[in-house]
Amino acid sequence: MKNPYRAQNIAFFFLFLATLLIVIPVGLIVLVIVQKGLPAINWQFLSDIPRQGMRAGGIFPAILGTIYLVAGAIIFALPIGLLAAIYLSEYSRDNLLTRLIKLAIVNLAGVPSVVYGLFGLALFVVFFKFGASILSGSLTLGIMILPIIITTSREALESVPYSFREVSFSLGVSKWQTIRHIVLPNAIPGILTGTILGLGRAAGETAPILFTVAAFYLPQLPHSIFDQVMALPYHLYVISTQVPNVDEKVRYGTAFVLLALVLFMNLVAIIIRYQFRKKKKW
Amino acid sequence: MRKIKEFVIEKLILICGLASMFFVALIFLFLLKEGLAVFKNASPFKFLFGRSWYPISEPPQLGILPLILGSLLVTLGAAFISIPIGVGCAIYIAEIAPAKIKEILKAGIELLAAIPSVVLGFIGMVTLVPAVKNIFHLPTGLTALSGSIMLALMATPTIVSIAEDALYSVPRSYKEGAFALGATHWQAIWRVILPAASSGIVAAVMLGLGRVVGETMAVMMITGNAAVMPGSILAPVRTLTATIAAEMGETVVGSEHYFALFAIGIVLFIISFIVNVTADLFLHKRQQ
Numbered sequence: 001m002k003n004p005y006r007a008q009n010i011a012f013f014f015l016f017l018a019t020l021l022i023v024i025p026v027g028l029i030v031l032v033i034v035q036k037g038l039p040a041i042n043w044q045f046l047s048d049i050p051r052q053g054m055r056a057g058g059i060f061p062a063i064l065g066t067i068y069l070v071a072g073a074i075i076f077a078l079p080i081g082l083l084a085a086i087y088l089s090e091y092s093r094d095n096l097l098t099r100l101i102k103l104a105i106v107n108l109a110g111v112p113s114v115v116y117g118l119f120g121l122a123l124f125v126v127f128f129k130f131g132a133s134i135l136s137g138s139l140t141l142g143i144m145i146l147p148i149i150i151t152t153s154r155e156a157l158e159s160v161p162y163s164f165r166e167v168s169f170s171l172g173v174s175k176w177q178t179i180r181h182i183v184l185p186n187a188i189p190g191i192l193t194g195t196i197l198g199l200g201r202a203a204g205e206t207a208p209i210l211f212t213v214a215a216f217y218l219p220q221l222p223h224s225i226f227d228q229v230m231a232l233p234y235h236l237y238v239i240s241t242q243v244p245n246v247d248e249k250v251r252y253g254t255a256f257v258l259l260a261l262v263l264f265m266n267l268v269a270i271i272i273r274y275q276f277r278k279k280k281k282w
Numbered sequence: 283m284r285k286i287k288e289f290v291i292e293k294l295i296l297i298c299g300l301a302s303m304f305f306v307a308l309i310f311l312f313l314l315k316e317g318l319a320v321f322k323n324a325s326p327f328k329f330l331f332g333r334s335w336y337p338i339s340e341p342p343q344l345g346i347l348p349l350i351l352g353s354l355l356v357t358l359g360a361a362f363i364s365i366p367i368g369v370g371c372a373i374y375i376a377e378i379a380p381a382k383i384k385e386i387l388k389a390g391i392e393l394l395a396a397i398p399s400v401v402l403g404f405i406g407m408v409t410l411v412p413a414v415k416n417i418f419h420l421p422t423g424l425t426a427l428s429g430s431i432m433l434a435l436m437a438t439p440t441i442v443s444i445a446e447d448a449l450y451s452v453p454r455s456y457k458e459g460a461f462a463l464g465a466t467h468w469q470a471i472w473r474v475i476l477p478a479a480s481s482g483i484v485a486a487v488m489l490g491l492g493r494v495v496g497e498t499m500a501v502m503m504i505t506g507n508a509a510v511m512p513g514s515i516l517a518p519v520r521t522l523t524a525t526i527a528a529e530m531g532e533t534v535v536g537s538e539h540y541f542a543l544f545a546i547g548i549v550l551f552i553i554s555f556i557v558n559v560t561a562d563l564f565l566h567k568r569q570q
Contacts, residue, residue, distance in 0.1 A: 004466045004468070004469060005466060007466075007468060008466045008467060008468035008469070011468045011471075011472070012374075012378055012468065014370060015370045015371070015373050015374040015378060016374060016378075017370075018366065018367045018368075018369075018370030018371045018374065019370070019371045019374045019375070019379075019387065021367050021371075022367060022368075022371050022390075022391070022394070022435075022438050022442070023387065023390050025435055026390055026393060026394045026397075026435075027390075029397065029401075029402070029405050030393070030397075032405065032409070033401070033405065079298075080298045080301050081298075083294060083295045083297075083298035083299070084295075084298040084299050084301055084302060086295050086298075087295045087296060087298060087299025088299060090295075091292070091295060091296070091299070092299065100303060101299060101300065101302060101303055103558075103559065103562055104302040104303040104305075104306045105302045106558050106561075106562050107306050107554070107555055107558045107559070108302050108305060108306055109558075110489070110492055110493075110496070110554045110555075110557065110558040111306075111309060111496070111551065111554055112495070112496025112497070112498065112523055112550050112551075112554055113399075113496065113497075113498055114496070114498040114523045114526050114527050114547075114550070115309070115313070115496070115526075115547050115550050115551055115554075116309075117526070117527070117530070118313060118316075118526060118530070118543070118544055118547040119308075119309045119312055119313065119547075121530070122312040122313070122315065122316045122544070123308070123312050126535055127312070143305050143309075146301070146302060146305065147302065150302065174284075174288060175288075175292075176288045176291050176292060177288075200396055201396075203398075204396075204397075204398025204399070204400070204401070205398065205399075206398070206399070206400045206498070206499045207498040207499055207523075207527055210527055210530065210531065211530050211531060233398055233400045233401075233499075234400075236400050236401065236404055237400050237403070237404075237499060237503070240403070240404045240407060240503065241407075241503055248408075251404065251408075255401050255404050255405075258398060258400075258401055259397065259398070259401050262396055262397070262398055263393065263396060263397075266392065266393070266396045270389065270392070
């Protein structure tokens with residue numbers, strides 16, 4: 001028989017190679033965008049409107065639009081998602097209904113982003129007659145990030161030890177008061193992590209906002225939630241594929257701002273989670 | 283008073299708990315509402331297996347077979363690349379990497395999952411597409427192959443994290459038992475841990491490929507968008523998702539083209555539903 005240790009070395013080498021094949025492209029992608037995008041960033045780029053058919057000037061309307069959309073999405077999704085997580089962790093029993101709810105969450109997370117766009121178009125833009133607007137786009141993004149918020153919040157709530165609840169009950173405190181004053185405060189870091197991850201996802205998605213809100217080019221800022229806005233991911237798509245002869249610097253700059261925004265949020269989420277794990281007393 | 287307040291709050295919690303079911307149903311309902319109208323003029327068979335997609339000709343020809351094959355080709359290519367790499371990386375992280383490196387790798391994978399698809403599409407356009415063009419001496423680098431490579435990268439975070447979970451949850455005693463019988467670490471992984479985690483790994487692969495089928499922006503930017511029957515992996519193709527994203531902006535609400543794009547949405551929804559339910563069954567099987 002062949003030497004098993006030699007087989008092991010060969011196998012481990014290939015596993016290491018597979019890992020490198022993922023890690024190196026990720027590093028390169030981030031590196032290229034930072035290296036070519038960072039020099040494009042200056043105050044004018046961040047604060048000015050796009051000029052000369054989006055070939056010069058800044059991307060301020062797109063940044064602001066993305067902030068509005070993300071804020072709207074979270075205002076809608078956080079209360080519903082948090083209450084749904086409380087239901088799953090505190091109230092649901094292990095029965096068919098709970099299983100179906102969990103399956104629905106998995107499915108909601110798996111629906112392709114462009115199908116969310118279709119849904120938002122059919123329901124909010126056409127059926128409710130909101131038109132292509134911040135409201136339609138935010139609601140569409142809100143439903144899309146709901147599963148992320150529910151799943152992470154539920155994990156946070158469930159990680160609070162059951163004994164905390166028992167002590168509270170034994171003191172005669174009602175179920176809701178126990179949740180409100182004992183369970184929730186202990187789960188806040190986890191809920192925050194989920195919320196920020198949801199924000200990052202909403203900020204980066206393009207397909208759901210294509211037909212529900214995103215404007216190709218709109219130099220003025222929105223006045224109400226029924227206005228269209230520009231958005232960073234859609235703007236990057238437009239200047240990469242739809243507008244010819246855009247300076248490479250503008251493209252990389254836009255990609256850098258979008259990537260920095262999304263990665264910054266993820267980093268914050270990771271740090272909160274890490275700190276929380278370190279401090280956890282139980 | 284307090285009792286009434288608690289009653290209201292608890293009912294509210296129940297309603298929100300049911301919200302995700304409500305939204306899934308709502309999405310499907312509205313896709314059906316807008317999409318089924320297309321079958322007034324074309325039979326479902328002709329829609330699914332028609333070989334030409336000319337939505338704005340007169341009369342429109344709405345056969346989505348080229349789009350289905352485009353999606354299939356790109357997905358198969360991505361599967362070919364991402365399954366060995368993703369599962370290999372998961373094994374490395376779960377079994378071999380030292381604790382510190384493991385944390386860094388996991389953070390790196392999370393980083394990859396967080397990069398917006400439009401950014402990956404852009405990077406693909408400026409780096410991968412010219413590279414494919416030069417290597418294979420093609421007239422254009424916007425091909426199914428470019429899409430497959432980029433999508434493989436997008437599928438790996440899902441595959442790695444779920445497969446790693448599955449490997450990690452194999453009881454320690456299995457491995458210890460193998461060691462006690464004199465197996466090397468690799469023999470223990472190959473003969474004991476991998477089979478024990480197999481249903482979780484299958485679920486991981488399915489969910490990763492589900493993500494590939496549904497991916498839109500990157501695919502639209504780098505596969506060339508030619509809605510013809512795909513000839514080879516080195517030719518431009520058009521996927522189901524890219525068709526919706528590229529054409530919906532130009533349709534009139536209520537036109538046949540508009541209905542047809544929603545019907546494609548129904549197809550995508552059903553695919554993702556099947557993938558997710560099956561993957562969930564596999565994951566559930568593991569827990570029992």
